[in-house]
Amino acid sequence: MAEQTARFRDVFAVGEFRVLWIAQTQSRIGDQFARVALALLIFERTSSAVLTALVYASTYLPPLLTAPLLAGLADRYSRRTVMWAVELLRAALIGIMAIPAVPLPALAVLVVAASCFDPLFSAARIATLPKVLPGGRYQVGMSISSSTDGIAQIAGFALGGIVVAATGSPHLVLAIDAVSFLVSAALLRWGLRPHLPASESDGAASRAGGFALAGIRLVAGDRRLMGLAALVWLFGLFVVPEAMAAPYAAELGRGEAAVGVLMAADVVGMVIGGLLVARLGSGLRRRLTVPLAFAAGLPLVATLIAPNVVVTVALWALSGLMSSYLVLAQVRFVQLVPDGMRARAVGFAAAGLQTAQGLGMVIAGGLAEAMPPSAAIAVCGAAGSLGAVVISLAFGLAGASEAADPERSPAAAGDRAEPSRT
Known part of the structure; x- marks a missing residue:
């Protein structure tokens, strides 16, 4: 049965x-609110750029460890329960952070604790989406x-800064963040069905074995899944302009105003690209994934000539x-994973993506110490395009025809067997 293209409505x-x-x-938006508030709050208390950067980084680093470990809970319990429980927990932690009397060391611990549960929520949400939107709607x-x-x-960063500037209180922004998590928990609790995962005894789930590491074993043992995951991780080389915007603007002799515009450029492009690929058929998605990944690096290579800000944007x-290839690769990845293993496989892939983005930025920064920022960005873009070709050839992504119809994939088979108990 051919997959029918769905409309936005x-x-x-x-x-x-x-x-x-x-x-x-x-x-x-709440996450971005909290990051703005924390950066301002820590700098306000310590006047230390180093401590401010460390606390800010701590909102990104813990998920690298917790994603493979916690995501499996969404393959064992009701995904609705997992999501609203995580939102309540984050609301409580952020709410404590909003109390002005909380000392700095406790604030740092709370930051780490709150960010540890991000991958669990994301894995449960992504694993639920194919059940909510079967077929072409997914x-x-x-x-x-x-x-x-x-x-x-973009909105979270901008609004967070505006609220802090208007009120002079980072604690108020944190309180707003906590309330947003409470609203989210209520929506999920009363707006979703339980969405219990399929039995772990089915198919690849039983062959993977274990619990926390089963997602890693499943992905590593499947050539298609590993290739798609590697293609997703390649995005770490395409995101470097965000980290290099400030030194690149300095290379062009432009001020701080140009930095914000440069940082937003690739995000705006991804938003547009994500909407453009929304209604592609399954066959076209497979054929375009690798070519788009290859093409994503080419505009960055052109940065080598250090054009003016308008051209660079x-x-x-x-x-x-x-880079909307990322959506195509993620869709195919999720569709190929059995329902009972989705959260763990997604958690592993998400942790790899986050690590790749951090490493990409570190690599670009290191290159910029030895060459102009424009050249560093160009090198990363070229490496990303070359990497897309290598991954495609190594894992046979370009010519793979398996699971052409999502309804024939292992994931779809699991989708049709969702338990009905509450």
Whole structure:
């Protein structure tokens, strides 16, 4: 049975998707609110740029360890329960952080604790989405979610800064963040069905064995899944413009105003690209994934000539648009994973993506010590394009025809067997 292309209104007509979409958007904006508030709060108390950077980084680092370990809970318990429970827990932790009397060491511990549960929520949400949006609607839903995520990042940073500037109180921003998690928990608790995962005894789940590490074993043991995961991780080389915006602007002799525009360029491109690929058919998705990944690095290579800010913004936005391959790779990855293993496999892939983004930025920074920032960005772009070709050849992604129809994939087989108990 061929997959039918869905329309945006078909997806938004699904009440459970609207609940997941609003909850995700609130969580992402809340995360950005908290990061702005924390950076300002720590600098206000310590006047130390180093401590401020360390605390800010601590919101990104813990998930690298907790993603493979905690994501499996969403393969064992009701995914609705997992999501709203995580939101309540984060609301409590952020709420404590909003108390002005909390000492700095305790604040740092709370930051780490709150960020540890991010991967569990994300894994449960992504694993639930194919059940909420079966068939062609899933692709559109993923594209909407990806595009919204980019918009929420920009809006969260901007609004967080505006609220702090207007009120002079980072604690108020943290309190708003805590309330947003409470609202999200309520929406998920009363707006979703339980969405229990399929039995772990089915198919690849039983062969993977174990619990926390089963997702790693499954992905590593499947050539297609490993290739798609590697292609997702390659994004770490395409995101370096965000980290290099400030030194690149300095190379061009431009001030701080140019930095913000440069940092937003690739995010805007990804938002547009995510919407453009939303309604592609399954066959076209497979054929375009690798070419788009290859093309994503080419505009960054053009940065080598250090054009003016306007041209650079256009190039980086084009790179972001081509980076919509990420949505295509993620959709195919999720569809190939059995339902009972989805959260763990997604958790492993997500942890790798986060690590790759951090490493990409570190590599670009190191290169910029030995060459101009424009050249460092170009090197990373070239490496990313070359990497797409190598991954495609090594894992046979370009010509793979397996699971052409999502309804024939292992994931779909698990989807049809969802338990009905509450």
